[in-house]
Amino acid sequence: MDNPEHAFDDRTPGVGEDERSATYLSYTAGLVLAIVATIASFVVSQTNLLWAPGIPVGLIVLALAQIGVHLVFFLHLGTASDSTNNILALAFGVLVVLLIIAGSVWIIANLNSNMMPG
Amino acid sequence: MTIAATDRAPTAVSTGRGVHGPASKRIVVAYGFWIFILSDMVMFAALFATYAVLSRNTAGGPSGAELFNLPNVFIETMCLLLSSYTCGLGVLSAERRQPARLFVFAAFTFALGAAFLFIEGTEFARMAESGAGPSRSAFLSAFFTLVGMHGAHVTCGLIALVYLLAQVVAEGLQAAVLRRLLCWSLFWHALDIVWVGVFTLVYLMGGR
Secondary structure, eight states, rough: OOOOOOOOOOTTTTTTOOOOSSSHHHHHHHHHHHHHHHHHHHHHHSSSSOOOOOOOOHHHHHHHHHHHHHIIIIOOOOOOOOHHHHHHHHHHHHHHHHHHHHHHHHHHOOOOOHHSSO | OOOOSSSSOOSSEEEEEEEBBBBBBHHHHHHHHHHHHHHHHHHHHHHHHHHHTTOOOTTSSHHHHOOOOOHHHHHHOOOOOOOHHHHHHHHHHHHHTHHHHHHHHHHHHHHHHHHHHHHHHHHHHHHHHHTTTTTTHHHHHHHHHHHHHHHHHHHHHHHHHHHHHHHHHHHOOOOHHHHHHHHHHHHHHHHHHHHHIIIIIIHHHHOO
C-alpha cells in the first residue's frame, strides 16, 4: 500500500499473504469480529437470550469463534500451503491442550462421583 | 548445524519444507518462537484444567458470582483486544519501514496493556482486602494462579516492548530487530487468545 518494495517472500505466523494490500483492513475486520463475539459472549451470559442450560455451550462456541478470528486475522494462519508447518504445529498444540483439559476434567469428575463419601 | 544463514528469502519462494533450500532466518526464527508459544499454551492448559477442577471448591468462602465485577472484566477485555489490534498495526508499520507510525501504535499498545494490568491489579487488591485472597479456598488459589499467570505474561510483554522499542531507537529497523518485533507480536496476540479463554471460562461461566 505505502511501500511498493516488499522485502520478504515467505510466510510466518503473524504476517499476511500479501502485505501490500488490505492488511490494515484485515486487522480492522478482525477487530470488529472479535468485538462482536465479545459483546455477544457478555450478553449471552447475562441475559436469558439462550435457554439457560445451553448458555455454557453457547459461550464455548463464541470463544472458539473468537479464537478462530484471532488466528486468521491477527496471526494470519490460513489455508495457504506455505503456512502448513505453522498449522501442523498448532494442530499438535491444540491436541495436547484438549487432552490436558478434557482429560483432567473427565478423570476428576469420575473420581468425584465414585469416591466421595455420601 | 547452520539451519539458515540468510535474512532474505531466496529468489524462489521457499516453503520451509526443503523444496527450494532452507527457509530464511526470519521464517526459522518465527517458527521456533511459534513452537515456544504453543508450549506456553500447554502450560496455560494445565492451569485451566486445575481451575476447571477446583472452581466449585469454595470451602464456604465467596464464589465467583459474588466476587467478579463483569463491567470491569469487559473493559479489561476491550483494552487487551485493542492493544492486540494496535500491536498488529505497529508491526505492519515496522515491516513497511515507518518508524514514526510504529512508535505511535506501540504507545497505544503499551498504554492499553498497562490499563489492563491496572484494572486487574485493582481487582486483585480489592478481593484480597475483602478476605478473598489466594489462601481462602481452592477455587481462589486456582483463580489467582491462572489469572495471575496471564497478568505476569502481560507484565513481561510490556517490559519486552519497551526493551524492543529502545532497540529500534538504537539500531533502527534492521532485520534482526524486525524479527524480534514480529516474535513479540506473536506473543502479544497469543496472550489475547489466552484471555478469551480466561474471560469465558473464569468470569462468564463462573460469574453467573
